[in-house]
Amino acid sequence: xTTWIDTSCILVVFLALxxxxxxxxxxxxxxxxxxxxxxxxxxxxxxxxxxxxxxxMLVLATLVLKAIVAPYxxxxxxxxxxxxxxxKPFIGFGTSIxxxxxxxxxxxxxxxxxxxxxxxxxxxxxxxxLSTVLLGFMIIVTRTKAIxxxxxxxxxxxxxxxxxxxxxxxxxxxxxxxxxxxxFVAVFIMAIVVNHINEEFEHAPASLRRTKMxxxx
Amino acid sequence: MVxxxxxxxxxxxxxxxxxxxxxxxxxxxxxxxxxxxLFQKKCVYSHxxxxxxxxxxxxxxxxxxxxxxxIPFGAFKAPVRFSGDIFLVAYLFGLARFxxxxxxxxxxxSFEGMGASREAFFSCLSExxxxxxxxxxxxxxxxxxxSGMIGAEIPLxxxxxxxxLLLVVSSFFIVILAENCRIPVDDPSTHLELTMIHEVMILxxxxxxxxxxxxxxxxxxxxxxxxxVPILLPIHTGHGLMDTLIFVVGMLxxxxxxxxxxxxxxxxxxxxxxxxxxxxxxxxxxxFIVRLWRG
Numbered sequence: 001x002t003t004w005i006d007t008s009c010i011l012v013v014f015l016a017l018x019x020x021x022x023x024x025x026x027x028x029x030x031x032x033x034x035x036x037x038x039x040x041x042x043x044x045x046x047x048x049x050x051x052x053x054x055x056x057m058l059v060l061a062t063l064v065l066k067a068i069v070a071p072y073x074x075x076x077x078x079x080x081x082x083x084x085x086x087x088k089p090f091i092g093f094g095t096s097i098x099x100x101x102x103x104x105x106x107x108x109x110x111x112x113x114x115x116x117x118x119x120x121x122x123x124x125x126x127x128x129x130l131s132t133v134l135l136g137f138m139i140i141v142t143r144t145k146a147i148x149x150x151x152x153x154x155x156x157x158x159x160x161x162x163x164x165x166x167x168x169x170x171x172x173x174x175x176x177x178x179x180x181x182x183x184f185v186a187v188f189i190m191a192i193v194v195n196h197i198n199e200e201f202e203h204a205p206a207s208l209r210r211t212k213m214x215x216x217x
Numbered sequence: 218m219v220x221x222x223x224x225x226x227x228x229x230x231x232x233x234x235x236x237x238x239x240x241x242x243x244x245x246x247x248x249x250x251x252x253x254x255l256f257q258k259k260c261v262y263s264h265x266x267x268x269x270x271x272x273x274x275x276x277x278x279x280x281x282x283x284x285x286x287x288i289p290f291g292a293f294k295a296p297v298r299f300s301g302d303i304f305l306v307a308y309l310f311g312l313a314r315f316x317x318x319x320x321x322x323x324x325x326x327s328f329e330g331m332g333a334s335r336e337a338f339f340s341c342l343s344e345x346x347x348x349x350x351x352x353x354x355x356x357x358x359x360x361x362x363x364s365g366m367i368g369a370e371i372p373l374x375x376x377x378x379x380x381x382l383l384l385v386v387s388s389f390f391i392v393i394l395a396e397n398c399r400i401p402v403d404d405p406s407t408h409l410e411l412t413m414i415h416e417v418m419i420l421x422x423x424x425x426x427x428x429x430x431x432x433x434x435x436x437x438x439x440x441x442x443x444x445x446v447p448i449l450l451p452i453h454t455g456h457g458l459m460d461t462l463i464f465v466v467g468m469l470x471x472x473x474x475x476x477x478x479x480x481x482x483x484x485x486x487x488x489x490x491x492x493x494x495x496x497x498x499x500x501x502x503x504x505f506i507v508r509l510w511r512g
Contacts, residue, residue: 006380010507014384017499021492097495101502108506124380127510 009128016135036066107131132159223439224248233476255428273320274429291464321418332417342494349501384504391497400479
């Protein structure tokens with residue numbers, strides 16, 4: 001089962017990296033769906049020998065919320081705003097990928113000096129979750145549109161979810177559910193926010209700022 | 218073995234593409250007929266070309282053949298194996314590419330210059346990825362020869378280093394597509410100026426020279442497959458015939474998979490190819506990190 005956990009962890013990081021390299025917002029959301037899908041099966045692999053109702057519930061809840069509801073709201077927001085599908089990054093795609101690679105390396109470096117309570121099934125879970133969180137941050141910071149920043153936030157949440165999964169036995173279910181709910185609320189609110197912004201401006205780029213006379217951006 | 222089978226490999230890819238295009242497609246032996254036809258023709262040389270242009274096909278073909286000596290095929294051991302031969306492999310491919318580029322520039326055609334520039338740029342990126350993959354494989358197998366690297370150690374490594382090898386394999390597959398000018402990077406079936414990288418460089422070659430170039434390209438694709446298959450199918454039965462059969466099945470699988478990728482994907486816009494290659498590099502680097510992490 002360790003192999004499956006390892007593979008899922010690496011897939012999650014790779015998908016986060018490929019979100020960084022995607023040109024279209026719909027493409028980003030599709031990749032996010034795949035990432036959430038992969039992620040939602042990790043609890044199965046973690047407790048493959050003794051599957052409880054709690055695991056099944058967690059898998060189902062993650063699957064529905066992360067892989068169906070959240071993307072649905074995002075797609076709905078895009079359709080509703082009839083926005084152009086191009087991702088407009090502050091830095092180029094090539095640079096993003098290289099920076100992402102360095103972030104992954106950094107995450108592994110940090111994870112090597114992290115002592116955690118409890119025994120982990122796979123030693124890749126922690127560094128991979130840290131990498132995903134950092135890549136999510138990177139998406140938030142480098143993408144201009146509000147909707148891509150929501151997506152970055154969701155990717156970051158996926159990383160946090162993976163981190164929480166590694167401490168599954170040490171933590172009560174409440175925290176897991178809290179994280180899931182957190183995402184749900186965040187997506188919901190942000191969809192509304194994005195929508196409101198869109199009613200005032202044509203698109204909702206966060207970098208939009210009026211320049212004063214003689215000032216260069 | 219390489220000489221015998223590499224055109225067949227190409228034929229299988231074409232056939233798979235034809236099948237998914239809803240056509241019957243040429244016979245899998247068509248590349249053999251093409252090569253036979255070209256070998257019977259005479260060469261035509263432009264007045265502007267020098268000896269470089271004439272030497273290039275031979276150098277390309279010879280260096281690819283030299284590489285083939287260092288790669289094991291199924292039960293056939295590599296005839297030449299020494300510590301550090303991975304560098305020789307990489308640089309022999311480099312030599313072939315260098316002569317191809319120089320010959321393209323030698324013709325003085327602006328088209329071929331363009332192709333040469335693209336080839337040089339993309340191969341910079343893919344070479345980096347190849348070396349990153351080689352470094353990871355060396356760390357996994359603790360051997361610096363190609364035969365050792367993709368040899369007996371791999372089955373054991375899959376258990377412990379599964380994720381690393383998975384990353385290496387996927388990264389190497391992208392490199393195969395890029396290095397051999399397959400579809401997401403370059404379209405091997407057209408001479409259209411927007412798409413061409415490899416095809417444009419051999420526009421001025423004709424007859425026997427063209428045959429050598431095409432044969433070299435086919436053999437290169439086969440060799441890259443030959444490096445990938447032992448990593449993907451690390452089964453050693455100890456029975457010579459059986460091992461070779463597994464190898465052949467693996468090669469056919471790769472050919473069919475390349476055909477599938479080519480049927481399913483459109484060629485990427487030229488400025489996005491860089492990103493594809495950077496992703497391949499990121500995968501290789503990630504594999505390297507995971508290898509170091511597992512220690």
